[in-house]
Structures are given as structure tokens and as C-alpha cells.
Amino acid sequence: MQRQFVSSGRIRSVGWSDNTLEVEFKDGAVYQYHGVSESEYQAFIRSGSLGSALSRLDKIHPYNSV
Template sequence: MERVSVSSSNIDSVGYDEYSSTLEIAFHNGSVYQYFDVPQQEYIALVNAGSVGGYLANNIKGKYRYSKI
């Protein structure tokens, strides 16, 4: 999945696959997580958020199924 770099102290880049509604988050420490059944508008809001990490914590984590890859 192609990811775009974001300005964040913890997150390196984020990607989104619109066909499977999968959000991929790569962290500076090398960890990569995929979140499933995420609406595209959540991805757009995440990329444009003033705090990408804050948006992830408040709107994605705990709301969508995920897997560490």
C-alpha cells in the first residue's frame, strides 16, 4: 500500500486502500498497523488533522479492528 508522509512526532506515514477500506499507519519506531473497515472520510480527516496522532487516538483506535503487520 502506498503511504504519504505526515508531520507527527510518532507517526511516519499513512496509507489507505479504498477498495478494502483499510487504513495503514507506519510509526517512526518501525511498527506498522492496519485498521479495517475505515471510511475514506476518516482517512482524509486524519491526513488533514492538526494533530495526526491525536486524531488517531481519538477517532481510530478502539473504534476499528486492527492488526499489527
């Protein structure tokens, strides 16, 4: 999956494809969040705090380490 670099304290890059959000953290860990719609992804990427937005997403979407 193609990811783009972001400006965040703990997130290095994010990508989205086929309702899956992929997040690479600055420590190198990569997680995929499943069932994330394109509109949810767009709201996430435009949020003022990616860390806070991700905390909301991980309460409603299943995720796993890649």
C-alpha cells in the same frame, strides 16, 4: 499499500486503500486499521494532530500489526 510521509511526532507515514488505513510509526512498527471509510481517512490526514486522531480511530476500528 502506498504510504505518504507525514509530519508527526510519532507517525512516519500513512496510506489508505479499500477501507484499510495503514500507519507506519517512527519506531518501524506498521499497523492496519480496518473499516476506515475514505471520509474518515480524509478527516484523519487533515487533522491538526495525527496522534490524537489515531487515538480516536483505534477506539472504534479493529487493528492489527503487520
